[in-house]
Amino acid sequence: MADEQNIHKGHRQRLLKRYLDHGIDSLEEHEILEIFLFTAYSRRNTNDISHKLIDKFGSVSGVLSAGFDELREVDDVGVTAAALISFMKDFAARYAAEEYSAIKLDSSESLREFCYNLMKGKRNEEAHVLFLDKSLNLIGETEIARGGHDSVEFDLRLIVMRAIRTQCSNVALAHCHPDGILLPSSADIAATRRVAQALRNIGINLVDHIIVNNESSYSMRCANVLADIWI
Numbered sequence: 001m002a003d004e005q006n007i008h009k010g011h012r013q014r015l016l017k018r019y020l021d022h023g024i025d026s027l028e029e030h031e032i033l034e035i036f037l038f039t040a041y042s043r044r045n046t047n048d049i050s051h052k053l054i055d056k057f058g059s060v061s062g063v064l065s066a067g068f069d070e071l072r073e074v075d076d077v078g079v080t081a082a083a084l085i086s087f088m089k090d091f092a093a094r095y096a097a098e099e100y101s102a103i104k105l106d107s108s109e110s111l112r113e114f115c116y117n118l119m120k121g122k123r124n125e126e127a128h129v130l131f132l133d134k135s136l137n138l139i140g141e142t143e144i145a146r147g148g149h150d151s152v153e154f155d156l157r158l159i160v161m162r163a164i165r166t167q168c169s170n171v172a173l174a175h176c177h178p179d180g181i182l183l184p185s186s187a188d189i190a191a192t193r194r195v196a197q198a199l200r201n202i203g204i205n206l207v208d209h210i211i212v213n214n215e216s217s218y219s220m221r222c223a224n225v226l227a228d229i230w231i
Helices: 002-008 011-022 029-037 047-057 060-065 068-072 079-099 108-119 156-166 186-200
Strands: 126-132 138-146 170-176 205-212 217-219
Touching (some): 011 029, 029 060, 047 060, 060 079, 060 138, 060 156, 108 217, 126 156, 138 156, 156 186, 186 205
Parallel strands (some): 170 205
16 A cells, blocks of 8 residues: 555646646546546545546546446446536536637638637647537537547547537538648548438538648538538
8 A cells, every 4th residue: 555655646746737837638538537536536546547437438528428327337436526527528518608609610611710720730630520500600519539640530429429419400520630631531531421421310410521730721521522421
């Protein structure tokens, strides 16, 4: 027990200092959860609990999307921690609703500009999903996946689940090619078709797929890629 205490001595302060010095992008997924769970566990090491949550739900977004009862099924996750995570999901949704209330993405230009500002300067590929209402007002945005320098996967289950929860009418995909050319790969095109079909099955339209690099942005819809899937 003494050895374990020595290993973790000062760990919380080091994590918080890294966040304050370098921002949230300097943290691994489980470290983000660790910092959040400090409020639920004043003395306990939260590293192991964070790893268990990420292992079960896949990402921070997956953890926040989990229900209270699902969270309680994870070893060592108590009522307080599960309640705090559930609260944070609702808190983030309320913040997003206010933050995005005036953003209308009803043109290729506005959509490309938003996605470029969202992902410019990223070092690794990221995939994001934008949730839009009937009038193409932004009602939510989430990072759905993170990959290496040249690949990223779109998780159909997570996209559909979050689209349903936001009660959106339209969805736009976006991902970045930090060091790559501003064109979709064959994998990007295949993934876009799969997402469009999955969303169509639940009555939601896929309106575009934007690709961003450090210099500009690209619209698959405007480039007439997969012309048959756009409504």
